Amino acid sequence: MAYYTYSAPTSGTSDAQAKLGYVPTPTTYTPPTSLTVPTVPTTSTTTLVQPVSGEVRPTSALVYGYPSTNQPMPIVAAPRTFGIDTTGLPTFYPPYTWDGSGGGGGGSTYWQDRDDARAGAQAQLDYLNRLIRANRAQYGSLVGNLGSAFNASRTAAQNQYAAALAALQGRRTEATTLAGQGQQALADYLASNVPSAFAQLPQATGPTLEPDVVSQYAQAIGTPTAPIGEAAVRAATEYAGGSDAYNRLLSNLQASEANTQASRLAELEMLKNVQNAQIQQLYGGGATTLEQQRLAALNALAQEQAQQRYVIDQQRIAREQAIQQALAQVYGTGYVPFNPATFFSTSGAF
Amino acid sequence: MAYDPSLFEAERRGLAQQYEAQSAMNEYARFLAQQRGTRQLGEFQEGVTKQIPRFGRTYGRRGLYGQGINSGIFNRAVGEFGAEAATAMQQLRQQLAEQQREYELSGANYLANYQAALADLEARKAREIGSTAAGLLSL
Numbered sequence: 427m428a429y430y431t432y433s434a435p436t437s438g439t440s441d442a443q444a445k446l447g448y449v450p451t452p453t454t455y456t457p458p459t460s461l462t463v464p465t466v467p468t469t470s471t472t473t474l475v476q477p478v479s480g481e482v483r484p485t486s487a488l489v490y491g492y493p494s495t496n497q498p499m500p501i502v503a504a505p506r507t508f509g510i511d512t513t514g515l516p517t518f519y520p521p522y523t524w525d526g527s528g529g530g531g532g533g534s535t536y537w538q539d540r541d542d543a544r545a546g547a548q549a550q551l552d553y554l555n556r557l558i559r560a561n562r563a564q565y566g567s568l569v570g571n572l573g574s575a576f577n578a579s580r581t582a583a584q585n586q587y588a589a590a591l592a593a594l595q596g597r598r599t600e601a602t603t604l605a606g607q608g609q610q611a612l613a614d615y616l617a618s619n620v621p622s623a624f625a626q627l628p629q630a631t632g633p634t635l636e637p638d639v640v641s642q643y644a645q646a647i648g649t650p651t652a653p654i655g656e657a658a659v660r661a662a663t664e665y666a667g668g669s670d671a672y673n674r675l676l677s678n679l680q681a682s683e684a685n686t687q688a689s690r691l692a693e694l695e696m697l698k699n700v701q702n703a704q705i706q707q708l709y710g711g712g713a714t715t716l717e718q719q720r721l722a723a724l725n726a727l728a729q730e731q732a733q734q735r736y737v738i739d740q741q742r743i744a745r746e747q748a749i750q751q752a753l754a755q756v757y758g759t760g761y762v763p764f765n766p767a768t769f770f771s772t773s774g775a776f
Numbered sequence: 777m778a779y780d781p782s783l784f785e786a787e788r789r790g791l792a793q794q795y796e797a798q799s800a801m802n803e804y805a806r807f808l809a810q811q812r813g814t815r816q817l818g819e820f821q822e823g824v825t826k827q828i829p830r831f832g833r834t835y836g837r838r839g840l841y842g843q844g845i846n847s848g849i850f851n852r853a854v855g856e857f858g859a860e861a862a863t864a865m866q867q868l869r870q871q872l873a874e875q876q877r878e879y880e881l882s883g884a885n886y887l888a889n890y891q892a893a894l895a896d897l898e899a900r901k902a903r904e905i906g907s908t909a910a911g912l913l914s915l
Binding site: 594597598600602605607608609611612616621622623624627628630633634636638640641643644647648649650652653654656657658660661662665668675676679686690693697700701704705709 | 821828832846851860863877887903904
């Protein structure tokens, strides 16, 4: 008999609830709300115990005698055979044996005693049946309470997981934002501080020819100045190579400066990728740990619930077996009809 | 370690101080070199200027220079003297220019190193911010 079933979340639940898993919906055993105690028939010399179905009673004292009230005789119950072939076997009327007395006015108390015994057995039977019902009702109540308690624990565990996951997601967002601010600050700095140390250096120009005093003197006295000019040009040409060399050096330095800037920009892109990946990796690890903890908690709760349920079942079965043994003894007296269907019923519908 | 911007500011200040000191010394050295070169050039020009009258007197005593005298020897001597003077002057000017360029290049080197150090500092700052941000997920 299943007292506890699990059902998937019904439609309309949120995505977060669906991710949190299902909440078991217990199907509890509903005990009878009222246990009516059957009225124990009182033994009376004037009121007959109702005959048991199938019971045949003599109507007079022709054979067995009758009470002084001259009531119809109680019927002797047909002996129970329980499916056993009793042909040829002596008839047995437990527990009392007819002593054969009777006749005449007084008569024996056999049937009265038998009715009393049957009434007592019926009362005992009813009591034991009530005990079984009560046992099952208590069991159902216990199982229901157990289910409710563990449901609450599961819900608490799920809620803790959801809260921890939400906090982790919040920290991930904060970390991403913070890292982004750092990256953007670097990008802004590189954009506004392009290296220009060599770029701003002027190129070297060729040597200039300036009239010197000797040329002026020579010009003044009429001496040809061509040799002076040629010498000046020759000297200037020799040193023009130095300017070219300087300009080539400057170009290399400027190109190196530009390459360095490009390298820094590439480094920034790498930094962005690495930092974002690192944040995602840490978040993934944290989320996995939370999930493992959630599953471990749910598993521990399930195991504990099963263990406690087992203990309750054990106790219920032991108690019910004891009651059924007592019932068997009552049935064994033969004073109450034995109904295997109700004796072995597990539904509690006695 | 958690991100501490004050450490970076202290480092930046150190770099700035170092660059400013180097730049100032370089600039002062450049100024001195320019002054020295200009003085040398001026002294040379002055010497040449003083030599011209003596030059004329020397050749005048030998009758190679004077009014109405057109001496080839004198003209060649003047040409050679002028060529030497012009060559020496050009050398002095070129040396001065090259010295100036050398100091300018040194200054540019200092500036380039300073800019590179600042960029490295900013990159380290961004790296540390990212590391601190990732540390939030370990809480």
